Structures are given as C-alpha cells and as structure tokens.
Amino acid sequence: MVELNIEAEGLRILAELTLAMVLFADAASADRARIRDQPEVMKRLLLIGLPFTVLLGFVVAWALFPGLGLIELGLIAATLAPTDAALGKPVVTNPGVPGSIREALNFESGLNDGICVPIVVLLVTLGMGTEIEGTTAAHALRVVAEELGIGLGTGIAISLTASVLLRFALTERWVGEDWHGVTVVAIAVACFMVAQALGGSGFVACFAGGLAFTMPHGDKHALLRGAEGVGGALALVTWVVFGAGVVWQMSDRITGATILYAALSLTLIRMLPVYLSLADCSLSSADKLFVGWFGPRGLASIVFGIILLDAELAGADTVLATIVCTVLLSVMAHGVTANPLVQAFSLRWKDQR
Numbered sequence: 166m167v168e169l170n171i172e173a174e175g176l177r178i179l180a181e182l183t184l185a186m187v188l189f190a191d192a193a194s195a196d197r198a199r200i201r202d203q204p205e206v207m208k209r210l211l212l213i214g215l216p217f218t219v220l221l222g223f224v225v226a227w228a229l230f231p232g233l234g235l236i237e238l239g240l241i242a243a244t245l246a247p248t249d250a251a252l253g254k255p256v257v258t259n260p261g262v263p264g265s266i267r268e269a270l271n272f273e274s275g276l277n278d279g280i281c282v283p284i285v286v287l288l289v290t291l292g293m294g295t296e297i298e299g300t301t302a303a304h305a306l307r308v309v310a311e312e313l314g315i316g317l318g319t320g321i322a323i324s325l326t327a328s329v330l331l332r333f334a335l336t337e338r339w340v341g342e343d344w345h346g347v348t349v350v351a352i353a354v355a356c357f358m359v360a361q362a363l364g365g366s367g368f369v370a371c372f373a374g375g376l377a378f379t380m381p382h383g384d385k386h387a388l389l390r391g392a393e394g395v396g397g398a399l400a401l402v403t404w405v406v407f408g409a410g411v412v413w414q415m416s417d418r419i420t421g422a423t424i425l426y427a428a429l430s431l432t433l434i435r436m437l438p439v440y441l442s443l444a445d446c447s448l449s450s451a452d453k454l455f456v457g458w459f460g461p462r463g464l465a466s467i468v469f470g471i472i473l474l475d476a477e478l479a480g481a482d483t484v485l486a487t488i489v490c491t492v493l494l495s496v497m498a499h500g501v502t503a504n505p506l507v508q509a510f511s512l513r514w515k516d517q518r
Contacts, residue, residue: 215277222430248277403471455510
C-alpha cells in the first residue's frame with residue numbers, strides 16, 4: 166500500500182543513523198562492571214555461541230548457495246547472527262520467565278550487533294576492495310585495520326572527553342533538563358561523523374563510545390532516555406522503509422534456497438550453537454532450547470542489509486533476499502510462539518521454584 170521512491174543513498178543514510186544510535190545507546194546502557202560479573206550463561210552466549218553461529222551460518226550458506234563467493238557467504242552468516250530484543254520483548258519483559266533467562270536474552274541482544282559490526286565491516290571492505298578497486302587482499306586488510314583502529318580510538322576519545330565535560334556541566338547546572346537527551350544524541354553523532362571523516366568505521370566508534378560513556382548511574386539513565394527515544398523512532402522508520410522499499414523489491418528474488426536458509430537460521434544455525442555453548446551450565450535441556458529459539462532477527466539484520474544495497478557487491482541480491490526472508494519469517498514465527506511457549510514453560514519453572 167505504501168510506495169517509497171527512496172534512492173539507495175537515502176536508505177543507506179537512514180540505516181547508518183539508525184544503527185549508530187542503537188549501537189551507542191545499547192553499549193552505553195550496558196553496565197561495564199556488570200558485564201565483567203555476568204553469570205556464565207551470558208558470557209557463553211556472546212563469546213562461544215555467537216562465533217559458532219556465524220561459522221555454522223557460513224557452512225550452511227556455502228551448501229545452499231554454491232554460486233556465491235566467500236565474502237557474500239560470510240555476509241549472510243554475519244548479518245543474520247545478531248538478535249533483536251525488541252522483537253523478543255514478550256519474553257524478556259515477562260515476569261513468568263526466570264530472571265536469569267530474561268537477562269541473558271536481553272544482554273545478548275544488546276551487545277551481539279556491536280560485536281558483529283567489525284565482521285560486516287571487514288567483509289564489505291574486502292568485497293569492495295577486491296571487486297571494485299582491484300586491490301590486493303593485503304591492502305584491503307590494511308584498510309580494515311585502519312577502519313577498526315581509527316573507529317575504536319575516535320569513539321573512546323570523544324566519549325571520554327564528552328563524559329568529563331558533561332559531568333562538569335551538570336555539576337555547574339549549565340544544562341537544563343530539557344536538553345539532557347540531546348547531549349547523548351550529539352555525542353553519538355559526533356563519534357560516527359568524526360570517525361568516518363578520519364577514515365575509520367563510524368559503527369565501531371559508536372559502539373566503543375557507548376561502552377566508554379561514563380556517568381553517575383542516575384544521571385546516565387536520564388541522559389540515555391533521549392538517545393534511546395531517537396534510536397527507537399529511527400528504528401520504526403527503518404522498519405517502514407524496509408517493508409515498503411525493500412521487501413517487495415526483493416520478493417521476486419526469494420527462492421527455495423533462501424526460504425530453507427531462513428528456516429535453518431532460526432532453528433539449527435541459532436539453536437545448536439546456543440545449546441552447545443551452554444553445555445556445562447545449570448540450565449536444563451528444555452531451557453537451553455528455549456533460549457536458543459528466542460533469538461529473533463530484526464533491526465540489526467535489516468540495517469546491515471540496507472547498507473549492502475549501496476555496496477555494489479556481487480551476489481548482493483541473494484544476500485539481501487535471504488535477510489528479507491529470514492526477518493519476515495522471524496517476525497511471524499517468534500511473534501506467534503512467544504506467549505504460548507512462555508505459558509507452557511512457566512508451569513515447569515513454577516515447579517522448579
């Protein structure tokens with residue numbers, strides 16, 4: 166019903182702004198001390214489950230899409246590895262779900278997109294460097310190292326400096342309450358733009374800047390509300406643009422292989438690594454399967470896919486069609502099963518208590 170005549174450049178700008186704001190807000194919301202002290206289940210999901218998911222996704226993509234190059238296969242795996250807490254909200258906010266499971270799913274979805282950013286940046290840079298500019302793989306790797314290094318250094322430097330200045334300004338009451346939310350939005354934008362201007366990755370800068378953003382707990386929560394609101398608004402716009410400007414454009418490119426990969430991405434590719442990564446944890450087998458199933462794909466995958474529209478990579482249509490198919494299937498499958506599965510499992514959890 167909605168027809169959007171938006172060029173690839175406009176889609177890319179929207180996608181970059183959305184991901185930059187979400188990365189900064191998610192990273193800044195994560196308590197660094199709490200990250201170090203997280204229960205074993207949370208660390209395993211990120212440090213073992215996520216890399217294994219990317220690796221298994223690559224292997225399955227290699228089997229289903231023999232015509233794609235290694236870079237495109239890696240992009241399919243990396244763009245569909247991050248999960249979306251917003252789509253899993255019926256689970257992560259339901260008090261009937263044990264707190265350890267809710268926190269694990271929420272913590273994982275808040276940080277796995279930032280961890281996947283360097284992988285996507287690496288693959289896109291390698292793809293553009295070898296196919297468009299004709300440069301050697303060594304040169305492409307050097308460019309990637311520069312992007313990651315400059316992005317990391319820029320994000321940390323800007324965020325730490327801004328944190329010191331902002332704490333002083335708040336102490337002196339130079340910043341009115343109406344402007345609290347604007348300050349964090351400005352810091353996130355500054356991290357992204359300065360890093361990009363210096364030749365680094367703005368996404369890495371935003372994620373690193375969010376982790377480096379230090380404020381007293383009460384002030385930090387109030388300041389982040391503005392950035393989270395802007396990120397949420399941009400995310401909603403991105404969803405609309407995705408549906409009206411990308412889904413139908415890719416609908417005729419969806420094949421049996423893309424549908425099969427989408428189904429496997431939500432089941433085997435996600436659930437097996439999660440189950441194995443939690444092998445020695447105290448969770449029951451049923452609980453491990455529950456955690457593995459509730460890994461919905463959403464905003465991060467969409468934004469990565471939109472960015473690929475402007476990358477001019479060989480096989481990009483197949484990659485994007487697979488992303489579209491997987492996200493749509495996730496919206497339906499996880500949306501339909503969330504409440505029934507929580508109700509079914511709640512009886513077991515009550516007995517365990």
